[in-house]
Amino acid sequence: MVFGPPSTQAKALKRALLAGLAAWLFAFAHNGGASECADLLLLPGSPAIIESFSAYLSSTSPDFETVKALLGSLEFIDTSDAQVQQRLKPVTTQLQLWANRLATEAPLTSATPADLQAASNKLRLLNTPALRNLLGDAALQSLVGRAAWVYNRAIWDASLDRPAKITAIAEGLKAPLAAAAATPSESSPPPARAVNVKVVTGDVMTAKASAVVATIECDGLCGSKINASLRPYVTKAIQGRTLADGQTLTVFDSHSNPEASRNFVLIVDDQKLPLNIIVTRALLEAEKSGFTSVVLPALRTGYAFGSVEISYEQVVAEIKAGVARFAGESRGTLTDISIAVRNDGPLTACAVHRVHSADDRA
Numbered sequence: 001m002v003f004g005p006p007s008t009q010a011k012a013l014k015r016a017l018l019a020g021l022a023a024w025l026f027a028f029a030h031n032g033g034a035s036e037c038a039d040l041l042l043l044p045g046s047p048a049i050i051e052s053f054s055a056y057l058s059s060t061s062p063d064f065e066t067v068k069a070l071l072g073s074l075e076f077i078d079t080s081d082a083q084v085q086q087r088l089k090p091v092t093t094q095l096q097l098w099a100n101r102l103a104t105e106a107p108l109t110s111a112t113p114a115d116l117q118a119a120s121n122k123l124r125l126l127n128t129p130a131l132r133n134l135l136g137d138a139a140l141q142s143l144v145g146r147a148a149w150v151y152n153r154a155i156w157d158a159s160l161d162r163p164a165k166i167t168a169i170a171e172g173l174k175a176p177l178a179a180a181a182a183t184p185s186e187s188s189p190p191p192a193r194a195v196n197v198k199v200v201t202g203d204v205m206t207a208k209a210s211a212v213v214a215t216i217e218c219d220g221l222c223g224s225k226i227n228a229s230l231r232p233y234v235t236k237a238i239q240g241r242t243l244a245d246g247q248t249l250t251v252f253d254s255h256s257n258p259e260a261s262r263n264f265v266l267i268v269d270d271q272k273l274p275l276n277i278i279v280t281r282a283l284l285e286a287e288k289s290g291f292t293s294v295v296l297p298a299l300r301t302g303y304a305f306g307s308v309e310i311s312y313e314q315v316v317a318e319i320k321a322g323v324a325r326f327a328g329e330s331r332g333t334l335t336d337i338s339i340a341v342r343n344d345g346p347l348t349a350c351a352v353h354r355v356h357s358a359d360d361r362a
Contacts (some may be wrong), residue, residue, distance in 0.1 A: 052066060052067045052070050053067060053070070053125075056122070056125060057098055057122055057125070059118070060114075060115075060118055061114065061117075061118055062118055062121045062122055062125070063121070064121055064124060064125065067125060071125075071128055071130050071131065085136075091134065092134050092135065092136055095126070095131070095134055095135055096135055096136070096137070096140060098122070098126065099126050099135050099140055099143070099144050100140065100143075102119060102122055102123050102126065102144075102147060103123070103126075103140070103143040103144045103146070103147035103173065104143065104147075104173060105173075106166075106169065106170035106173055106174070107119065107166050107169055107170065108166075109163070109166060111162075111166055112162075113155075113162060113165075116151065116154070116155055116165060116166070116169070117155060119151060120148070120151035120152055120155055123144060123147050123148040123151055124148055124152075126144050126148070127144050127145050127148040127303065127305060127306060128303065129301070129302050129303075129305075129342060132144060132145070132305070133342065138311070138312060139177070141305075141312075142177055142306070142310050142311045142312075143177070144306070145305040145306025145307075145310055146172070146173075146177070146306045146310040147172075147173055147306070148306050149306045149307045150168075150169055150172035150173060151169055153168075154168040154169045154172070177310055177311065194327070194335075195323065195326070195327045195330065195334070195335055195336070195337055196335055196336045196337065197323055197337045197338075197339065198336075198337075198338055198339070199338075199339050199340075199341060200295070200338050200339070200340050200341075201340070201341055201342070202340065203340075204295055204296070204297045204340040205262070207295040207338055207340050208293075208295075208338075209291075209293045209294050209295040209336070209338055210263060210286075210291040210292055210293045210294060211250075211262075211263040211264060211265050211286055211289070211291045211293075211294050211295075212262060212263070212264050212265070212294070212295055212296070213264075213265045213267070213282045213283075213286065213294055213295070213296035213297075214264055214265070214266055214267075214296075214297070215266070215267055215268070215269035215278070215299060216243070216266050216267070216268055216269070217268065217269070217270060243268045244268060245268050245269070245270045245272050245273060246267065246268060246269075246273050246277065246278065246281060247267070247268045248265065248266065248267045248268075248281055248282060248284075248285035249265075249266045249267075249285075250263070250264070250265050250266070250285060250286070250288075250289040251263065251264040251265075251266060252289075263289075263291065265282055265285050265286045265289065265291070265294065267281055267282040267285070269299070269300075269304075271300070271304055271307040271308050274308075274318065275299060275300055275308065275309060275315065275318035275319065275322065276318045276319070276321035276322035276325065277322065278299065278322065279296070279299065279318070279319050279321075279322025279323060279326070280322040280323075280325045280326045280329075282296065283322070283323065283326040283330075283334060283337070284326060284329065284330075286334055287326075287330060287331060287333045287334035290333065291333075291334055292333060292334060292335060292336065293334070293335070293336035293337070293338070294334065294336075294337055294338070295337075295338040295339075295340050296319075296337070296338075296339060296340065297339075297340050297341070298312075298315060298316070298319065298339060298340070298341045298342075299315070299319065300315055301315055301341075301342075319339060323337060
């Protein structure tokens with residue numbers, strides 16, 4: 001096997017997962033928290049979670065489908081909580097070892113296409129939002145996100161033969177992490193119209209706003225969590241449409257129950273345009289559609305993290321720049337923008353600090 005720690009490390013991860021999750025669940029239940037959250041976490045069975053992740057990361061041919069369903073279990077753990085972090089420390093320590101190895105060590109020159117695909121699949125798991133958050137350190141999360149996409153692009157580049165793919169991966173992994181680039185938000189004059197901007201934590205689908213901004217791909221909905229949530233609302237609206245990168249589309253919900261209704265501003269993002277352009281276009285579409293408030297997730301911090309922006313600082317700077325440009329072009333109809341982030345520590349802290357570093361208004 002070209003990648004992955006030895007079997008002893010796989011066993012250590014298994015033991016750490018068992019100890020960490022068991023301790024968390026025990027404390028959770030005995031502190032009056034034995035609720036639906038704990039029940040949901042236990043639905044697949046803790047041993048099943050441990051066995052699946054351990055087997056996946058030590059496999060020479062990991063199949064993402066075998067762990068995809070279990071990833072949802074991690075959504076119920078608030079890993080920003082200090083007590084939870086302490087109890088999960090054995091787990092995160094082992095995951096960090098896997099992440100460091102896969103994200104920094106170049107493939108062997110003898111690596112086969114199957115070896116490269118195996119490493120890519122493992123990085124895909126580590127780069128899922130729920131599991132990536134357990135890595136803690138923002139720099140390590142950035143390394144994992146970048147590595148996941150370095151492998152992905154090299155593997156899918158039909159112009160590269162096997163040795164060239166290996167070289168491209170090796171060079172991509174050793175390149176220094178770029179600092180957040182200067183953006184218009186840092187140097188542009190105050191916008192003509194003020195826009196109230198706030199950072200909220202939690203599920204974007206439950207945030208209070210006239211509409212939700214969501215990205216889709218040129219060929220429709222991808223497999224992210226938010227797209228799975230909005231699928232019932234927008235599938236019919238985008239069916240049969242030819243969509244181009246950066247194109248926007250508003251979907252008005254006609255739900256009979258106003259309390260359950262939800263409007264969406266969709267924008268196609270194939271990770272080719274700068275994120276600040278994506279944000280500006282989405283907000284202009286929202287205003288054109290008559291919305292006075294919107295909520296947008298921290299775009300490109302899900303499965304796409306590392307595809308373009310390789311740090312949370314870059315993501316937040318781009319979003320801030322996009323909001324600032326919109327404020328300069330706004331007619332004044334859309335006045336409230338909420339940026340929804342997962343309660344995951346590094347991203348939340350970065351968003352709160354950078355969005356509100358100068359003022360609470362764009």
